[in-house]
Amino acid sequence: MAGLLEALLAEETGAVDQVQAATGNDRQRAEQAYGAAVGTLLRGLEQKTQSEEGAQSLWDMLRKEVEKGNLPAEAPAESGTESETPAKKPGVQVRDMDPKVANKIFREIFGPNAPQVEGGFGKVITLDPETSRKVFEKVMPAVLGSIFGAAEEDPEESPKALPKIINNARKEMEQRQPKSASIFEAILDQNHDGKIDLNDLAGIFTPKKPR
Numbered sequence: 001m002a003g004l005l006e007a008l009l010a011e012e013t014g015a016v017d018q019v020q021a022a023t024g025n026d027r028q029r030a031e032q033a034y035g036a037a038v039g040t041l042l043r044g045l046e047q048k049t050q051s052e053e054g055a056q057s058l059w060d061m062l063r064k065e066v067e068k069g070n071l072p073a074e075a076p077a078e079s080g081t082e083s084e085t086p087a088k089k090p091g092v093q094v095r096d097m098d099p100k101v102a103n104k105i106f107r108e109i110f111g112p113n114a115p116q117v118e119g120g121f122g123k124v125i126t127l128d129p130e131t132s133r134k135v136f137e138k139v140m141p142a143v144l145g146s147i148f149g150a151a152e153e154d155p156e157e158s159p160k161a162l163p164k165i166i167n168n169a170r171k172e173m174e175q176r177q178p179k180s181a182s183i184f185e186a187i188l189d190q191n192h193d194g195k196i197d198l199n200d201l202a203g204i205f206t207p208k209k210p211r
Contacts, residue, residue, distance in 0.1 A: 018138045034139060036187065041139065044109045045162075049162050063148070071144050120188060
């Protein structure tokens, strides 16, 4: 699983650049929105894979969307490795996702709570509903494609590997910035009354290494 979160949060990832275009070209705001979306998806995926049936269902969905060309099929390259080549740069491969497909996948992940999660995200990140949806359209291919690739490379059977991969990525993210957990809780639970400091999310990104 090494490199999954590094690739998702690497500063070089084009997904943040695409989110930036949807958030008024504010880099810090784009990082906050991207980080919150990644964390929200990891939380939702983790919950879905708590049962064997849920993990199998998620794997079947990922494989189907990869076959349709909606998700990238390869695991991301690790950020900052010595083995980087022009053909395999750090970060995730960015692709646009059809809004209808993104909405369908989002609902498959969060079930009947999907509208509440989307609304909670917009409320915490202070984005309007349309912009919130655009953020997830940019982030979902990166997260889901990376998870699919990591599961394919895992020696364990892919559906059984999913819970471990997702759980480890979520834990690593929240270990980097412990306060970020409260942000994801606020998104998933709109009754959360704690103060949310979105600046905590900007700190989860890996700084560029000196060249």
